[in-house]
Amino acid sequence: MIVVMSYDEPACKPLQLWLRGRQWEFSERDHRCDVARNATILRFLATGYPRSGSGDDSLVMLDSDTVPQDDSILTASGEVAWCGYLPHHVDTFGSGCCRISRSVLEKVGREWFRHCYDAEHTRSVMCQCQWFAERCLAIGVKPQRVGIVGHLKHQLLLP
Ligand SMILES: [Zn+2]
Secondary structure, X not given: OEEEEOOOOOOOHHHHHHHOOOOEEEOOOOOOHHHHHHHHHHHHHHHOXXXXXXXXXEEEEEEOOEEEOOOHHXXXXXXXXXXXXXXXXXXXXXXXXXXXXXXXXXXXXXXXXXXXXXXXXXXXXXXXXXHHHHXXXXXXXXXXXXXXXXXXXXXXXXX
């Protein structure tokens, strides 16, 4: 199941092109990205999505501003695959473009994603991706980087 993570934005143009001809849907909506991911995972697990011809039974999550460079996120082997992107997820697992097998999601259990703050809730101390990656490692699954994705950012150009 391919899901585009979005609150209210369409997939960016290059991602729309990449999605063309593929079956996909939008994520659950929440202003908190970790909550939206958790709700989307619940939906995926409840769906019992039919095992497609590719023999794959995974959840692929793509942020609406990501630009895949190829099909590696779909085709590379591994229980948890991800593509690196700037600025924070070049070498450490990032959820902006990732594929997670149903069995890993079932083994990891709730809560899959959590963005962590300090005690006063004034500063981020751990991104949601790291939280998930640590939970994978705890069950003996190492997320595999299988490629890179671009990140399409809006830019305001002033003379
Ligand atoms: Zn992150």
